[in-house]
Amino acid sequence: MNRVVVLDTNVLLADPNSILSFPRADVVIPETVLGELDKLKTARVDPDLRFRGREVSRILFDLSEEGSLVEGVELPDGGTLRVAPLDPGTELPNGLGTRNADDRILAAVYQLRQADPDAEISLVTNDLNMLLKAQTLGISVERYADGVESGFARRFLIRPFQRYRAPLTILAVAIAVFAGVVAIALFTQQKSSSAPVALTAEFRNLLTPAQQGAFDALSNLQTHPTDPESLRTMANFYYDERNVLAQTDPVAALDTGQQAIRYFERYIAVAPQDSNARVDMSAVLFYTGQTDQAIQLVSDVLKQDKNNVNANYNLGVFYWQGPRRDFTGAAAQFEKVLALTKNDTQQHGAYLRAQSALAQLAKDAAAAGRALPTTAGVTTQ
Numbered sequence: 497m498n499r500v501v502v503l504d505t506n507v508l509l510a511d512p513n514s515i516l517s518f519p520r521a522d523v524v525i526p527e528t529v530l531g532e533l534d535k536l537k538t539a540r541v542d543p544d545l546r547f548r549g550r551e552v553s554r555i556l557f558d559l560s561e562e563g564s565l566v567e568g569v570e571l572p573d574g575g576t577l578r579v580a581p582l583d584p585g586t587e588l589p590n591g592l593g594t595r596n597a598d599d600r601i602l603a604a605v606y607q608l609r610q611a612d613p614d615a616e617i618s619l620v621t622n623d624l625n626m627l628l629k630a631q632t633l634g635i636s637v638e639r640y641a642d643g644v645e646s647g648f649a650r651r652f653l654i655r656p657f658q659r660y661r662a663p664l665t666i667l668a669v670a671i672a673v674f675a676g677v678v679a680i681a682l683f684t685q686q687k688s689s690s691a692p693v694a695l696t697a698e699f700r701n702l703l704t705p706a707q708q709g710a711f712d713a714l715s716n717l718q719t720h721p722t723d724p725e726s727l728r729t730m731a732n733f734y735y736d737e738r739n740v741l742a743q744t745d746p747v748a749a750l751d752t753g754q755q756a757i758r759y760f761e762r763y764i765a766v767a768p769q770d771s772n773a774r775v776d777m778s779a780v781l782f783y784t785g786q787t788d789q790a791i792q793l794v795s796d797v798l799k800q801d802k803n804n805v806n807a808n809y810n811l812g813v814f815y816w817q818g819p820r821r822d823f824t825g826a827a828a829q830f831e832k833v834l835a836l837t838k839n840d841t842q843q844h845g846a847y848l849r850a851q852s853a854l855a856q857l858a859k860d861a862a863a864a865g866r867a868l869p870t871t872a873g874v875t876t877q
Contacts, residue, residue, distance in 0.1 A: 498612065500524060502580075502605050504621035505532045505597075506746040507640040510785070512551040514620075514640055515559075519573040522615075525556075526604035527581040528597050545750050548785070580604050592633060598626050605635055622746060706733060724767045731759035731773070735780060742783070753784040771797045775806045782810075787818040805846050809833045812850075816857055823861040827868050830854045 499521040507514050508529065515523060536549035559577055562569040568578035582600055586607045594600050605619050618636045621627055630637045710733040713726035720726065734756035741749035760777035767773065774797045781790035791814050797807040812829030815822040833850040837843035861868050 498522060498615045500608060500612070500615045500617040501638075502526065502601075502608065502617065502619045503529065504601060504619065504623060504626060505529045506622050507620050508533065508552045509545060509548045509750075510622065510640065510746065512548055512555055515552070515555055515577060516571060516573065517640075518575060521575045522568075523571065523575055523577045524580045524604075524608065525577070526601045527579055528600040528604065530556075530579065532597055545747060580608060583607055586610065589633060598623070598629070602626070602630060602633065602635065605630070606633065609635070706736065709733070722762075722766050724763060727759055727763035727766065728773065731756055731763055731776070734759060735776060738780065738783065750784055753780050756780045757784070771801055771804060771807070775804070775810055778807075778810055778814075782814055782818065787814060787820075790814050791818070803836055805833055805836050805843060808836070809846060809850060809853075812853065816853075816860070821864070823857060823864070823866055823868060826857055827854060827861075830857065 499518075501518045501521045502524045503514060508525075511517070515525075533549045533552055536546050556565065559565065559569050559571075565577065565579045566581065568576045571577055582594070582604050584594075586603065588594075588603055588606060592599055592602055592606065594603055602619070605617065609615070609617050616636075618638045619626070619630050620638045620640050621630070622640055627637050627639075709729055713723075713729035713733075716723055716726045717730070734752055738749050738752040738756055741752055757777060757780050760773060760780065764770065764773055764777065774793055778790040778794040778797075781787075781793065791811065794807045794811045794814070797804055798811070801807070808829050812826045812833070814820075815829065816826035830850045830853050833846060834854075837847040837850070840847075858868050
């Protein structure tokens with residue numbers, strides 16, 4: 497049976513090489529996706545995101561030298577790649593239109609299924625809304641697990657001191673309110689005044705406690721730009737906002753992650769001995785696709801503190817979920833976490849996460865034909 501894989505925009509932006517990640521499959525890119533990538537050339541987004549968009553275009557341009565992308569070109573792994581235009585004459589099911597990009601991508605998948613009912617067609621996306629709507633239409637969906645928004649990376653990556661998560665929808669709305677309140681307060685501030693912006697009680701009540709803290713930190717940084725506590729507060733705030741946006745808007749999540757990195761860099765410059773901040777920053781670097789920098793940063797932490805549980809754990813995730821796919825190296829890091837936390841009741845959560853990560857790592861390694869050594873007994877649990 498012919499396997500057809502349709503790539504969503506967020507997958508290509510997470511990993512431009514995803515085009516080449518489906519051996520012996522017919523890889524399809526809807527024409528709408530190319531339009532979304534083209535918009536990045538002039539959009540006010542993070543430079544790293546524009547770079548990824550250009551990298552996708554470069555790969556497609558190189559492949560176009562082999563023939564017509566619309567008719568299909570052969571890939572090195574034995575598969576094919578083609579761009580699928582949307583036929584406006586295709587009759588679509590109820591609830592599916594062509595007004596927005598998501599619907600046009602889903603319509604292209606539906607069109608492919610109608611043209612070849614016997615094919616095994618899957619939409620590859622990391623967008624939750626797209627996933628849900630595809631499922632309601634009976635379209636098979638896969639998550640792309642090798643990109644920076646890897647599901648297991650989100651599930652397993654440790655962030656020190658992060659104790660709670662607000663419901664994603666409520667938190668996203670609250671972030672929007674925060675942005676609006678900040679804009680109003682800045683607009684109404686006396687231009688002649690150099691004092692920090694003050695919020696009225698009415699404005700402050702519109703914000704969550706975290707947003708109130710972020711606003712106070714921003715205000716303090718106007719007059720004390722190297723205040724460590726304020727810089728750490730802003731780094732934490734953007735870190736948490738990135739995690740929220742990653743569920744619904746990967747493009748905005750990358751930009752917000754870069755904001756977090758900038759504040760982490762400023763904080764670490766004035767508090768270089770804070771290893772927890774370095775571990776936090778390594779996670780954001782990894783999430784934004786800067787895996788080599790993430791590995792380097794967390795390795796620097798381990799040079800100073802080889803028994804840092806969170807640093808060892810994150811390094812294991814970076815080896816496992818990053819481009820290296822170093823299963824053996826990842827296993828060694830997780831096993832070290834187990835050894836460090838086995839008899840520590842306060843670190844029991846880290847111990848359980850390391851166990852779970854090892855179990856999944858063993859499955860991934862076996863599926864890739866690189867089974868882990870059986871001497872690591874915990875990998876079979």
